[in-house]
Amino acid sequence: MTTKHVIATAHTRSIKNRFARRFLRSLLKMKRSNRLGTGFQSNEDIRKRNTQRIKTAADRSMARVVGPRKIWSRALLFKLRNRARIQVGLRNRCLVSKKKKVQRKEKKVQVISREPNRADNLRKLVPGGDSMDICSLLEETAHYIKCLATQVKVMQSIADLYST
Amino acid sequence: MDLTTGSGPELDETGLDSLQLGEDIRHLIAAPSENASSFTALLELPANQAVELLHSDSGRKQYPNLTFPSNTALLERAAIFSVFHSSNSADSSSVPSNSSSKSLEKGSAVKCEQLETETYLDSCQPLVSDPTVDNSAPNARPSSKRKEREKKVKAASKKSKSESSQQEEEKLPYVHVRARRGQATDSHSLAERARREKINQRMKLLQELVPGCNKISGTALVLDEIINHVQSLQRHVEFLSMRLAAVNPGMDFNVDSLLAAESGSLIDSNFPNMAMPLMWPEAQVNGNRHQFQQHWQFDSLQQPVWGREEDSHNFITPENSHLSYDSSANSASLHSNQLKMEGRMKLHQ
Numbered sequence: 001m002t003t004k005h006v007i008a009t010a011h012t013r014s015i016k017n018r019f020a021r022r023f024l025r026s027l028l029k030m031k032r033s034n035r036l037g038t039g040f041q042s043n044e045d046i047r048k049r050n051t052q053r054i055k056t057a058a059d060r061s062m063a064r065v066v067g068p069r070k071i072w073s074r075a076l077l078f079k080l081r082n083r084a085r086i087q088v089g090l091r092n093r094c095l096v097s098k099k100k101k102v103q104r105k106e107k108k109v110q111v112i113s114r115e116p117n118r119a120d121n122l123r124k125l126v127p128g129g130d131s132m133d134i135c136s137l138l139e140e141t142a143h144y145i146k147c148l149a150t151q152v153k154v155m156q157s158i159a160d161l162y163s164t
Numbered sequence: 165m166d167l168t169t170g171s172g173p174e175l176d177e178t179g180l181d182s183l184q185l186g187e188d189i190r191h192l193i194a195a196p197s198e199n200a201s202s203f204t205a206l207l208e209l210p211a212n213q214a215v216e217l218l219h220s221d222s223g224r225k226q227y228p229n230l231t232f233p234s235n236t237a238l239l240e241r242a243a244i245f246s247v248f249h250s251s252n253s254a255d256s257s258s259v260p261s262n263s264s265s266k267s268l269e270k271g272s273a274v275k276c277e278q279l280e281t282e283t284y285l286d287s288c289q290p291l292v293s294d295p296t297v298d299n300s301a302p303n304a305r306p307s308s309k310r311k312e313r314e315k316k317v318k319a320a321s322k323k324s325k326s327e328s329s330q331q332e333e334e335k336l337p338y339v340h341v342r343a344r345r346g347q348a349t350d351s352h353s354l355a356e357r358a359r360r361e362k363i364n365q366r367m368k369l370l371q372e373l374v375p376g377c378n379k380i381s382g383t384a385l386v387l388d389e390i391i392n393h394v395q396s397l398q399r400h401v402e403f404l405s406m407r408l409a410a411v412n413p414g415m416d417f418n419v420d421s422l423l424a425a426e427s428g429s430l431i432d433s434n435f436p437n438m439a440m441p442l443m444w445p446e447a448q449v450n451g452n453r454h455q456f457q458q459h460w461q462f463d464s465l466q467q468p469v470w471g472r473e474e475d476s477h478n479f480i481t482p483e484n485s486h487l488s489y490d491s492s493a494n495s496a497s498l499h500s501n502q503l504k505m506e507g508r509m510k511l512h513q
Contacts, residue, residue, distance in 0.1 A: 052405075135366065155408065
């Protein structure tokens with residue numbers, strides 16, 4: 001267990017660095033686009049939209065840093081990309097006509113019907129958890145928890161630096 | 165080695181005497197102990213006793229008399245517990261189980277339901293305390309028990325080797341698992357047991373990750389704890405993103421220097437290389453940033469000291485000398501610089 005732990009800590013540090021860098025870059029991009037774009041929306045809406053953006057930026061940068069090696073990162077990237085595409089599509093269609101209702105095409109990778117298990121709550125939480133067996137679900141959860149913890153740490157430090 | 169009636173320390177003395185063999189066994193165990201199946205855990209726990217058993221195997225049958233009574237009790241209980249999960253009896257199945265398990269080595273992984281090995285492992289825990297209790301028992305044991313012990317030992321050594329070979333073979337799609345003594349040797353149950361052990365390993369990993377999970381016993385509660393932890397982490401991320409969104413429109417120019425600060429602090433060795441090139445383009449972009457530049461130069465000079473927390477005082481006092489700049493933006497940036505350094509300390513942690 002000791003060697004695993006050593007590997008885990010070394011890995012976490014580099015994940016933290018890479019995530020921090022990427023996240024800050026995305027924040028910068030968002031800031032610049034904010035500076036250019038807005039003005040016609042209320043502050044509240046701007047803030048709400050920015051929260052969502054920041055959260056997706058954090059998730060996306062974390063998933064990118066982890067890479068396609070893990071199931072949850074792949075599923076997360078896929079979900080974010082779909083969501084972005086759907087939102088863009090919705091926006092375009094809304095411009096055309098507001099009366100038509102747009103039906104979302106949700107692509108599910110796999111539909112596995114199982115008996116209600118204790119772990120299905122976990123499946124809902126971990127991205128991509130639906131199509132995993134319990135064994136890999138536990139493995140993915142462990143990695144996911146580790147990455148979430150580093151994400152929280154980095155974001156916390158950034159928030160502390162920002163807020164006087 | 166004196167043969168006085170046993171007590172706790174006496175057990176240790178004999179253990180020390182056979183330390184060499186104990187080391188070997190521990191090395192044997194250490195490799196597969198990462199994916200510790202419950203059997204190797206069993207082997208690990210009474211390692212000293214197992215060592216003595218092997219010693220007795222090699223011919224020294226004088227002194228272990230006293231410790232063996234406890235060991236036999238241990239082994240009997242282990243056997244009983246293993247028997248508890250299967251229909252085979254302890255004594256009769258020892259030989260046939262070995263032979264049939266050999267034939268099963270060529271079996272493929274098929275799923276089947278069986279009892280938990282966790283209870284097996286849990287049952288081993290209370291057995292550790294038993295040797296100390298049973299050590300005071302008299303050593304009048306029949307020799308048949310010793311034979312059973314030796315069989316068990318041989319089986320034990322074989323099984324530990326098979327466990328270590330199992331580790332190498334785990335990468336194959338088929339897992340060759342040797343049946344443990346007293347357990348069902350069905351290929352289905354073998355595969356199922358291997359799968360269950362994998363799951364148990366992962367659960368242990370998760371228990372270590374999630375704080376406060378070590379004390380909880382039972383998979384359901386641990387799972388609930390894990391779910392709560394993941395939910396709390398996700399909520400934390402959302403909350404932090406809300407905070408960042410609230411703060412973001414305020415500080416404008418800080419972001420660029422912040423990027424340099426963050427990337428610099430996180431990449432310790434590369435800071436002098438990174439911060440300077442990052443700094444200059446930013447300084448050129450914004451005119452009133454030359455004060456930042458000077459701060460950064462000063463900071464990079466102090467760079468090698470930054471890793472240590474106790475030097476934070478050194479930074480703040482020279483920084484205060486810069487307060488003579490006397491612009492509100494500057495003082496705000498000074499303050500933020502100090503905060504950055506403190507933040508960097510935190511990041512270094």
